[in-house]
Amino acid sequence: MEEFGNENGLTQDLDSETIFIVSQTFKALGDPTRIRILNLLFKKECSVNEIADTLDIRQSTVSHQLRFLKNLRLVKYRREGTTLYYSHDDAHVMLILQQMIDHACHS
């Protein structure tokens, strides 16, 4: 045991609330569109239309997905006039995303 260390992690039984949060968060990362959005927001803060234009996704789709990510506190925004600038809001999850990307690139 302890192959990966233990900080109340896999070596312990999981309560249903933890399982729910973990699966919800992974589900958020389990969609190509959301990965592209988060990858963009990793590089820089963006308005909704910037995201839509850059990634060639419809504005309403971007807005729906941003709401999804916002509910999980993975992104946040600030307002400037009528424009909302979104940025990532969970460094740990972004680190996990990067690890998985590295993992995919190396295998």
Place this chain on the structure above:
Amino acid sequence: MEEFGNENGLTQDLDSETIFIVSQTFKALGDPTRIRILNLLFKKECSVNEIADTLDIRQSTVSHQLRFLKNLRLVKYRREGTTLYYSHDDAHVMLILQQMIDHACHS
């Protein structure tokens, strides 16, 4: 930049194949049943029926989900008579799972 380092990770544009692999892998982790199975397999190698009994999930459901995880090379098995013993097969993904569990426990 470089807040999280860079090993061809988030600071670079992603090709569609990488996005696909990453999203597929996260999708595998984005389901409560699969998280419970992987969490169990982290602790020890298990037969299909052991998994089903321990987690109170039907045998066919476990088998379907194991096939899913097997296709992504997240689990493997060895045969002993009629019994198949499954175990995890991707230490890096297991590490990522544990990180997310820790993250959920601490927030």
Place this chain on the structure above:
DNA sequence: TGTATATATGTTAATATATTCATATAAGGA
């Protein structure tokens, strides 16, 4: 107040997913 722009929301349709039941396969032993 009216108009333009940026974003959010409601609804719908297509597709994907998860689980269940029933059954098939595969291995071992009598």
Place this chain on the structure above:
DNA sequence: TCCTTATATGAATATATTAACATATATACA
């Protein structure tokens, strides 16, 4: 070979998800 046990598979159903369209809301400004 027949029977038992362990696992896999196919089909069906219920549910979830995604993206699109149309429209609503909100802010700024003339």
